[in-house]
Amino acid sequence: MTLLVPCYIWPREFGVIKHSMFVSVEPKLEPIDHSDCTILLVEDNESLANAMSGLLRLYGFKVLQARNAAEAFQISACFEGIIHFLLIDAVLPQVSGIDLAGLLVTQRPEVQLIFMSGYTEEELCRNGLLAPGFTFIQKPASIQTIVSHIKARMSFQAALVTRH
Numbered sequence: 001m002t003l004l005v006p007c008y009i010w011p012r013e014f015g016v017i018k019h020s021m022f023v024s025v026e027p028k029l030e031p032i033d034h035s036d037c038t039i040l041l042v043e044d045n046e047s048l049a050n051a052m053s054g055l056l057r058l059y060g061f062k063v064l065q066a067r068n069a070a071e072a073f074q075i076s077a078c079f080e081g082i083i084h085f086l087l088i089d090a091v092l093p094q095v096s097g098i099d100l101a102g103l104l105v106t107q108r109p110e111v112q113l114i115f116m117s118g119y120t121e122e123e124l125c126r127n128g129l130l131a132p133g134f135t136f137i138q139k140p141a142s143i144q145t146i147v148s149h150i151k152a153r154m155s156f157q158a159a160l161v162t163r164h
Contacts, residue, residue, distance in 0.1 A: 036062075037061050037062065037084045037085070037150075037154065038061070038062040038063075038064065038079075038081055038082060038083050038084050038085070039056060039061050039062070039063050039064070039083075039084065039085045039086075039087050039150070040064045040065075040066065040072060040075060040076060040079075040083045040085070040086050040087070040088075040104075040111075041053055041056070041063055041064065041065050041066070041087045041088075042066045042067075042068070042069070042071075042072045042086065042087070042088040042089060042092065042097070042100065043065075043067070043088075043089045044067055044068060044089060044092055044093055045089075046067060049065055049067065050065075052087075052143070052146070053065050055143040056143070056146070056147070059143070059147050061150070064079060064083070068092060068093060068094065068095075069092060069094060069095035069099075069100045069103075072086075072088075072100060072104065073100070073103060073104065073107075076104050076107050076108060077107065082108075082110060083108055083110075083111050084110075084111065084112060084154075085111065085112045085113075085114060085150060085153070086101060086104055086111050086112070086113050086114065087114045087116065087146070087150075088100065088101060088113070088114070088115055088116070089115075089116055089117060090115045090116065090117040090119070090124050090129050090130050090136075091117055091118075091119060091124075091129060096129050097115055097117075097129070097130070098115070098128075098129055098130055098131060101113050101115075112135075112153050113134055113135065114134075114135045114136075114137065114146075114149055114150065114153070115130055115134050115135065115136050115137070116136070116137040116138070116139055116141065116146075117129075117130075117136075117138070117139060118138075118139045118140075120138065121136045121138070124136075135149055135153065137149055
């Protein structure tokens with residue numbers, strides 16, 4: 001299966017899109033079923049969120065999608081199952097990703113947090129938008145990178161449960 005996903009190239013220092021196109025992506029699917037793992041994806045860029053959701057679903061994950069803090073909080077409040085991961089853009093309009101994560105963790109203490117951003121981890125920590133020690137993915141990131149972070153957290157969590 002070939003997916004066409006938007007690709008944007010721009011000079012980072014100007015923040016202006018210079019060229020956009022679609023690139024062909026051949027996801028390397030794994031035979032592992034992750035359907036028992038639910039991810040709440042919070043990303044304000046709708047085309048990026050749709051692409052990420054679609055690719056994560058191809059890997060077998062159940063994905064709930066929110067564009068902002070209000071939607072994420074509403075989804076979390078209404079969803080009756082376990083949300084295993086919060087995959088969240090660290091920089092969101094109105095409420096930072098770290099603040100939203102704090103609110104959602106009070107609602108769902110079992111959720112694992114993974115932050116992502118186009119800004120570096122150092123920039124986010126320096127500006128108080130991310131605390132050191134959280135799992136962080138620098139954008140742009142391949143779907144394989146994102147899935148490997150999720151699987152690493154799943155393995156770590158399984159190891160903790162096995163020990164107790």
